[in-house]
Amino acid sequence: MASSEKQLKKQAEKGIWKSYFRLMFKAKLPWGWIIFVSALYMFSSTITLAFPNFASKVATGVLKPYIIWGTVGLIVADVIMSGVVRYFNKLLVAKIDVSYRSLIWERLIKSPLRFFDQMKPTTMITRITTDATKISTVLGSYLPSLAATIYGTIGVVAVIFTYDWRLALSVIVYIPLYLIFNLFYGKWNYRAFKETYNRLSTLTQFLSELLMSVPLIKTFVTEKKEDERGHKNLQYYYKANMRRYIIMWVENPINGILSITSDILVILYGGYLVKAEIITISEWLGFFMYIGMLWGMLGSFLMMYVEIKKSQGATDRIAALMDGDLEVSERNFSISKLEDNIVFKDVAFSYGEKPVLGHVDVTIPVGKVTAIVGPSGSGKSTIFSLLQQFYQPNSGEILVGKTPISEYHLTDWRDLFAGVAQDSPMISGTIRENIVYGVNRDVTDAELAEAAEKANALDFIKGFRDGFDTYVGEAGSNLSGGQRQRIAIARAILRNSDILLLDEATASLDSQAEKFIQEAMDTLMQGRTTIMISHDLSNVQDADQIIVLNGGTVDGIGTHDELLKTNELYRLLVQLHTSSSAG
Ligand SMILES: Nc1ncnc2c1ncn2[C@@H]1O[C@H](COP(=O)(O)OP(=O)(O)OP(=O)(O)O)[C@@H](O)[C@H]1O
Ligand SMILES: [Mg+2]
Structure with a gap:
């Protein structure tokens, strides 16, 4: 166990160069700039290399004019060149940095949800911030100077051999x-x-x-x-x-x-x-100076080696990110309206190893209201995720009529949905920005107010000093759960999508607000395919069809009345609900 761990560690340490090369060619690196900066480094090295030869002569009293002027010229050129090299090198690092950051950014945005389940947000933040910086520093400063250091080392060795x-x-x-x-x-x-x-x-x-x-x-x-x-x-x-x-x-x-x-x-x-x-004294002195340079150059090699090793974690992590699959939006068919039933055909799904749904066979009728009920953890929200293709089923198919939903352009498909979720996600920004988020057209103030009103949100929004321009805090942290939900409802109203997904949409509202919302919902649901998840069984009684889910399988399907007669679990859920709302 311990030894295999050690071996794994060793292997991980070995893969580094491969990761590096892969990374180098994945991002669009500014190769022209890299070559330019490398050339500057070489030029600067040449000046540095020439210096001891002149300086040692001056130091030992060889005072011919060309030697004095040469020494002065080299000192000046050296200072100027190292300044120039440093400037262009920083520029190069910045260029590489931005190309890696945009690459990482692109990958993150287009990665499937599955990818994010495996990674903690803190890890992801490190990736975008420190990992990118490390890689660009290493690639930007060491790659160009490496060539010059090799050149310098060979140069020094050649020179000292000419001495003795x-x-x-x-x-x-x-x-x-x-x-x-x-x-x-x-x-x-x-x-x-x-x-x-x-x-x-x-x-x-x-x-x-x-x-x-x-x-x-x-x-x-x-x-x-x-x-x-x-x-x-x-x-x-x-x-x-x-x-x-x-x-x-x-x-x-x-x-x-x-x-x-x-x-x-x-x-x-x-x-x-x-x-x-x-040898002469000036040769001896020159030799001494060149040896000092040699140690310096060897030191640079080692520093590069250590820095590259240190950046290994960053490289591996980013390489892994580059190797993952991306969501591909381009597919065979486009779709702008749901015109047929959605059919789950023997769908099974697991998050990683953990099976969550098995043998799900249901039909969701177009234009009707379907409710999903069942104990916590039975897989209700997971059905929503599969519908929106956040994940793909492990086996079985989801179809519209006869077409698998995976054949539709992904953006088209997701555009069909508007959702209000258990914990409605917010972006940091104003209330207005949150309501129009994902609404791909211009929204007038009147429309905005109307949607907010319908969602029963207008009163509390007006209560804020800045109204629609109130800043909601990071992920909506300045708002209450119920307020966030009403904003999500207003967003769904404006989005005007074909399919409504309501996951406990009225859960965070008091009964007064819930009544208003229910009315708004009823209007919203008209003519749309609605799928709602609710623990509050009084909400689902009017649904055209209720699916009872238990432990990831379908326990029963039918209307409220039918299920009361035929389904044990449903009866139990209703009983629990009535006793809890009575008490
Ligand atoms: N991203 C995830 N990664 C791993 N497991 C998950 C993930 N999301 C949900 N699960 C697991 O899948 C199972 C079904 O979860 P799901 O959210 O679908 O339940 P639910 O029926 O909506 O429950 P609730 O009524 O509590 O919202 C649960 O056991 C849950 O722990
Ligand atoms: Mg849920």
């Missing part, structure tokens, strides 16, 4: 040593980094859950328990951080020893070569 091959060779043996240590170290460091990162994520998640459930915590007086949980998480994070700092600390002395011994070698052996008049 023995001296060069004695230093070059350090390179594998340095690389091997740092590669192992990099891996080690990366694991420690990942551990801290995971601990921090846990902590963040804990915090966000905590903040969302403050009322719950206060109600059940669980502050002490939550406090302890929080401290435990903090301790884990602290320990992981300590481990990371210890590992970071190890790197310094070891690399220090490596570079000091190589410096001593250059000084002692170089001194000997100067004394023996094999």
Whole structure:
């Protein structure tokens, strides 16, 4: 178990380069810019490479005019070039950043609901914010500078060999040593980094859950328990951080020893070569400077390696996002009006592993009212999701007449529906924006007021100082449940769709409001195919057909009177309802 886990971990660490290449070609990267910035880097490297050659001569008193002016020119050019490179590099990072963000955004919008069920919102937020930043920084800054660093390293090695091959060779043996240590170290460091990162994520998640459930915590007086949980998480994070700092600390002395011994070698052996008049003092000095550059470049390679490894989580997550299926809207047929019955033919469905519906065979008559009743969790809302094709059935078919609904253009199909749901979703914005959301035409103020009035929402909207321009807060958090529902009803009225889906549409209303709403609903339902889910059985008695659902299968179908005679569960539900509303 533990070893297979380890293996999995290793495999995950290996896949990184593949993920990277895939990602590089999925987004429309500004290749022209990448090449341009790489060229700038090369140019800048060339200037840097030339500098020690000149500077060492000046330092040792070789004062020919071309050497003095060359040195001055190189200093100026170096400063200007590094500024220019930095500017264009930032520009490039920004360009790459926006192309990844739009790619992620597009994918998220077009991903099927199934995809979102598997991921927490906090994870998704990380993806769009930090993951994109990480990838664009790595691709934008390291990709162009990589080429220049390789070029610079080769350049330095070539130059030091022209000074003296023995001296060069004695230093070059350090390179594998340095690389091997740092590669192992990099891996080690990366694991420690990942551990801290995971601990921090846990902590963040804990915090966000905590903040969302403050009322719950206060109600059940669980502050002490939550406090302890929080401290435990903090301790884990602290320990992981300590481990990371210890590992970071190890790197310094070891690399220090490596570079000091190589410096001593250059000084002692170089001194000997100067004394023996094999090389000049200025060559010795130049050599020394180039070796410093070499260590710097090796350091850059390692930094790139570590940064790329660090961004691995982000890369994997985004690669997974890129590989998922998308909803395809383009299909064989268009549809603008429901003209035939909707038929469920032996439909089975599960969310992941969990079976929710099995062998559902029902017909939903066009233009009529169908009610779905059944215990909580029996799959009622799931039927709505399947109808709107948020999910596809695992087996069986949903048809309109003889055509599977999956043959209709998806946008056409979803346009047929207007819904008022159990927890009617809101967008953050004004009441007006929420009412006209998804209504694809211009809406006049008079129409807006009429719809609000019909939904029995006009009074409370007028009660707000800003009326229709009242800001509803994040996801409508400034509104009560009943207010949100009435806004959703007004939206459904305006949308004027063929099929109405009412999921407990009147659940959050008091009986007074409910009466008004019921009237509004009755007008709204006229001539439309309505499917309603209700626990309030007095609402469903007039339905043309009632489907009783139990544990994901159809327990009975019929009118109120028929079901009272034939269906045990229905009778029970009615009994429960009458006794609860009496009490
Ligand atoms: N997105 C989801 N992922 C996994 N399981 C789900 C998901 N949505 C619903 N379920 C499960 O599917 C089953 C049916 O849920 P559904 O929402 O259809 O029930 P319901 O009949 O509408 O219940 P209620 O009357 O409480 O609204 C439940 O057991 C529920 O836990
Ligand atoms: Mg439900």
